[in-house]
Amino acid sequence: MSGHDHHDPGFIRKYVFSVDHKVIGIQYTVTSLLFLFLGFALMMIMRAQLAYPKADFSFLENIFGEAGFVGGTMLPEFYNQLGAMHGTIMVFLGVVPLAVGGFGNYVMPLQIGAPDMAFPKLNMASYWVYFTGGVVMICSFFVEGGAAQYGWTSYPPLANTQPHLIGQTMWLVGMVFLITSSLLGSVNFIVTIVQLRVKGLTFFRLPFFVWAQFITSFLLLLAFPPLEAAGVLQLMDRVAGTSFFMPDGLIISGSPAVNAGGGNPLLWQHLFWFLAHPEVYVLILPAMGIVGEIVANNTRKPLWGYRSLVYSVIFLGFMSFIVWAHHMFMTGMGQSMSIFFQTTTMIISIPSVIILTALILSLWGGSIRFNTPMLFALSFLPMFAIGGLTGLPLGLAASDIQLHDTYYVIGHFHFVVAPGTLMALFAGVYFWYPKVTGRMMNSALGKLHWIGTLVFLNGVFIPMFVQGMAGVSRRLYDQTHYEHGQAVQEWTIASSWSAWLLGIAQIPFILNFFMSFFAGKKVDQNPWKATTLEWAAPSPPPHGNFATEPEVYRGPYEYSVPGASDDYSPQFVK
Amino acid sequence: MGGHSVEEISKEVRIYMTVFASLLVLSGVTVGASLLDVSTTVAIIIGLAIASIKGTLVACYFMHLISERKAIYAILALTAFFFAVLMALPAMDLQGNEAFSGRV
Amino acid sequence: MSAPVIRYIDEPHPITGLTNGKLGLWLFLASEVMLFGALFSSYILLRVGADSWPDGWDVLNVPLATLNTVVLISSSVTMVMAWVGCRLNNLGKFRFYMSLTIALSLVFLVIKTIEYKPKFEHYEAFLADGALVKGYEGSESITGHLDENDLDKDYILFSPDAVQHGTSGDDEHSDHEKGGEGHAEQIRINRLDIDRLTNFGPKHSNFYGLYFTMTGLHGLHIVGGIAVNLYFLLFGTGMFRSNPAQFSNRIECAGLYWHFVDLVWIFLFPTIYLL
Numbered sequence A: 001m002s003g004h005d006h007h008d009p010g011f012i013r014k015y016v017f018s019v020d021h022k023v024i025g026i027q028y029t030v031t032s033l034l035f036l037f038l039g040f041a042l043m044m045i046m047r048a049q050l051a052y053p054k055a056d057f058s059f060l061e062n063i064f065g066e067a068g069f070v071g072g073t074m075l076p077e078f079y080n081q082l083g084a085m086h087g088t089i090m091v092f093l094g095v096v097p098l099a100v101g102g103f104g105n106y107v108m109p110l111q112i113g114a115p116d117m118a119f120p121k122l123n124m125a126s127y128w129v130y131f132t133g134g135v136v137m138i139c140s141f142f143v144e145g146g147a148a149q150y151g152w153t154s155y156p157p158l159a160n161t162q163p164h165l166i167g168q169t170m171w172l173v174g175m176v177f178l179i180t181s182s183l184l185g186s187v188n189f190i191v192t193i194v195q196l197r198v199k200g201l202t203f204f205r206l207p208f209f210v211w212a213q214f215i216t217s218f219l220l221l222l223a224f225p226p227l228e229a230a231g232v233l234q235l236m237d238r239v240a241g242t243s244f245f246m247p248d249g250l251i252i253s254g255s256p257a258v259n260a261g262g263g264n265p266l267l268w269q270h271l272f273w274f275l276a277h278p279e280v281y282v283l284i285l286p287a288m289g290i291v292g293e294i295v296a297n298n299t300r301k302p303l304w305g306y307r308s309l310v311y312s313v314i315f316l317g318f319m320s321f322i323v324w325a326h327h328m329f330m331t332g333m334g335q336s337m338s339i340f341f342q343t344t345t346m347i348i349s350i351p352s353v354i355i356l357t358a359l360i361l362s363l364w365g366g367s368i369r370f371n372t373p374m375l376f377a378l379s380f381l382p383m384f385a386i387g388g389l390t391g392l393p394l395g396l397a398a399s400d401i402q403l404h405d406t407y408y409v410i411g412h413f414h415f416v417v418a419p420g421t422l423m424a425l426f427a428g429v430y431f432w433y434p435k436v437t438g439r440m441m442n443s444a445l446g447k448l449h450w451i452g453t454l455v456f457l458n459g460v461f462i463p464m465f466v467q468g469m470a471g472v473s474r475r476l477y478d479q480t481h482y483e484h485g486q487a488v489q490e491w492t493i494a495s496s497w498s499a500w501l502l503g504i505a506q507i508p509f510i511l512n513f514f515m516s517f518f519a520g521k522k523v524d525q526n527p528w529k530a531t532t533l534e535w536a537a538p539s540p541p542p543h544g545n546f547a548t549e550p551e552v553y554r555g556p557y558e559y560s561v562p563g564a565s566d567d568y569s570p571q572f573v574k
Numbered sequence B: 001m002g003g004h005s006v007e008e009i010s011k012e013v014r015i016y017m018t019v020f021a022s023l024l025v026l027s028g029v030t031v032g033a034s035l036l037d038v039s040t041t042v043a044i045i046i047g048l049a050i051a052s053i054k055g056t057l058v059a060c061y062f063m064h065l066i067s068e069r070k071a072i073y074a075i076l077a078l079t080a081f082f083f084a085v086l087m088a089l090p091a092m093d094l095q096g097n098e099a100f101s102g103r104v
Numbered sequence C: 001m002s003a004p005v006i007r008y009i010d011e012p013h014p015i016t017g018l019t020n021g022k023l024g025l026w027l028f029l030a031s032e033v034m035l036f037g038a039l040f041s042s043y044i045l046l047r048v049g050a051d052s053w054p055d056g057w058d059v060l061n062v063p064l065a066t067l068n069t070v071v072l073i074s075s076s077v078t079m080v081m082a083w084v085g086c087r088l089n090n091l092g093k094f095r096f097y098m099s100l101t102i103a104l105s106l107v108f109l110v111i112k113t114i115e116y117k118p119k120f121e122h123y124e125a126f127l128a129d130g131a132l133v134k135g136y137e138g139s140e141s142i143t144g145h146l147d148e149n150d151l152d153k154d155y156i157l158f159s160p161d162a163v164q165h166g167t168s169g170d171d172e173h174s175d176h177e178k179g180g181e182g183h184a185e186q187i188r189i190n191r192l193d194i195d196r197l198t199n200f201g202p203k204h205s206n207f208y209g210l211y212f213t214m215t216g217l218h219g220l221h222i223v224g225g226i227a228v229n230l231y232f233l234l235f236g237t238g239m240f241r242s243n244p245a246q247f248s249n250r251i252e253c254a255g256l257y258w259h260f261v262d263l264v265w266i267f268l269f270p271t272i273y274l275l
């Protein structure tokens, strides 16, 4: 970015194996956007099969070859690979790396006034380990038998039954890389936030985004290792022939399994969800952080209830460790356990509601600027609300029995992570793009992108609630096989068309993203007239970030302070 | 810890040696105790109690937790809580899950 | 423009009182606690659900493991002495104790290998219902050495352990070291009579699976520690001279990691071998 380095460290050191948090942040952002696109592309293919089961997909066969299709028809195994890898890629290679690795890396050190992360080399290592994990995952498509096909949850015994297929084994190896990467990252984030805040920046003057990253890092740090342990155990099951997850007397395809038995399939589920529930907060907290920043900036008002936001995030992070078995109501666990977990699940919804309410109340009486980031941030609010509210019936054992493993679940969590988190992430891209490149993104294209995305995302996911309540199971290759599925097939077709149109709606974004880099309007260091520290640095910030070390004099969102000359009083101006 | 004067350090070294000796003795004790003819439950209690003492010695003196900063205690307290949750996991599973816990 | 200056690398932060490295290391250890915690938790769950669980004394080499405990504890002490060497600014002392630490860790790995190896060479053939093997009528399984396992033939050649040792209920687990020397005469077992043929490696049973997984993962941590310590021993002299305070901090951190690995073993040892 800054071409005026005196002793130039060379292209490779500067842009490839860089230790600068901003370059690493950009690497994360670009890589994870590509993965998001890949995950979405897989889904667009799946949607074809769902809408028009067993239709002639010769055009796809020409691309993917014989491995996934026979005479133009998609094979169920291939469908399963697409589904499992869509989930894995979206969660572990797309959203989390974008929200934490991308935005966290780029913005957080700037917002606390630090010259870089506490451990720059570790930061670089974290990116490259992530990259390797991603490569392993992608390569798994090209091995004999294809990629993992047991869902992103990889439940055994199913996931163990075909140890000769190395797709699943590669999935496990890839996960170990991704877990290692987030461990390195989270240690770095926590140390940076604790140690490197600039003078005057107390914890309660931290921007909400930094708080969100802080709690997220703790979740990654403490929740991921149990999945790593589970991954190692499953790897042993597949590679060394152990039977940690294989129960006694298991029959596979009609013949008794040859192994020691005595394992416990539910052990995997416990360890998996011990991570995976906190993981959903990893998916959502940074998004809330982004929305908080943008809402304050564009309402020109302080965030309503900053402290309650912070306490809610802390409480949310804490509680997220003790709700995991709400994914397991159907496993026959005892009643007292069900009661315990549904109680904690209801409790954890309280801080989420507080956060959402505080963000909505922040709008009250503001003179709102409807620029592109704000439009995305505003649409996050109702989308997340739908996602959250539809989750409540899943958290209560009685209603979950009906809804478990149906498309209703898919609809619910996608409202959280797709119309919810993705909207916030887009908002973040539009909001910080001028900081990263020194140029604005085009507003007309941005708004076109916004309206298309909002409409079609809803078009994709609302039908899923209908399908789910009609009883259509998730991970289903062909729902028209069943009568209750045929009844709602129109909804599925609508959903598929929305998904494809959603793809088209991304074209303005892609154009905008690349064209603005060269043709966007040039901006100064603080185009949004914002208050937090990243806007004290030049756009783009040079290596080391700040020309002179800033100092902080006030809280993060002092907008429209009575008596002040401007409608914003930056933290860094005395 | 933290002292840099020679006397302080040699005092520390004496502590290290005492801890070392205690650890060796306790290792012997735990092996010996495992030969006692007691029920499995009692054996587990004895074994884990001794291991906990040894672990505490290592953590307090070799890792000098005994004189560490508050921030570290805070992290460890948090970890201890989640560790406890993890340890409660088998109990949660066994509650009502007989059919799946290895016996069919 | 030169590289940005990052604070609190060698002097502690005024409020937390910690250097970045030390805080980072403790956070890393926190995650390690959760990693091993999950494994211990799995151990408990699988053990409680098992029909029978062998006694470590019968099937594992407790004396060797005890020796390894002593070795590892000693290496913790030498590690802490290496740190003392740093703080006393005594390069010789540092080098001596650091070398000793590495040597002891290597001894640990060698002993581990000696302990592992026979398990892979010792076999157990679980017999099918109603199997007819002369001399082993009514047995559930035969342990011994596998002499020939030619997949083209419909039988295997097997030398059963001479003495079926032990009086406890599940003596079919009796292991190499305990199974008496010498072998009985070689026998031929029909493949149809065998349900499952396995060595005493991880796939033998969940007991061995956990034994190898947990001690193996711990062993990997030892290997990691050796790599770090070796790095400081071989390439640390420059920093020892130029920035002794920072070097001593790094050794402190390497030590914290090493003691943690020791601490894990302190719990693994009774759990796996003695209880």
Ligand code: HEM
Residues within 6 Å of the ligand: A040, A043, A083, A084, A086, A087, A088, A090, A091, A095, A150, A151, A152, A153, A283, A410, A414, A417, A418, A422, A460, A473, A474, A475, A476, A499
């Ligand atoms: C934006 C467009 C997206 C579309 C159209 C979409 C569509 C779908 C559909 C239809 C399924 C169900 C497949 C089946 O059950 O057979 C699914 C599963 C899933 N999706 Fe998405 N999704 C999108 C974005 C995302 C995002 C952003 C994430 C995560 C952050 C995500 C995570 C998942 C996961 C974890 C599954 C479950 C996979 C499994 O069953 O193992 N998706 N998606």
Ligand SMILES: [Cu+2]
Residues within 6 Å of the ligand: A276, A277, A280, A323, A324, A326, A327
């Ligand atoms: Cu959950």
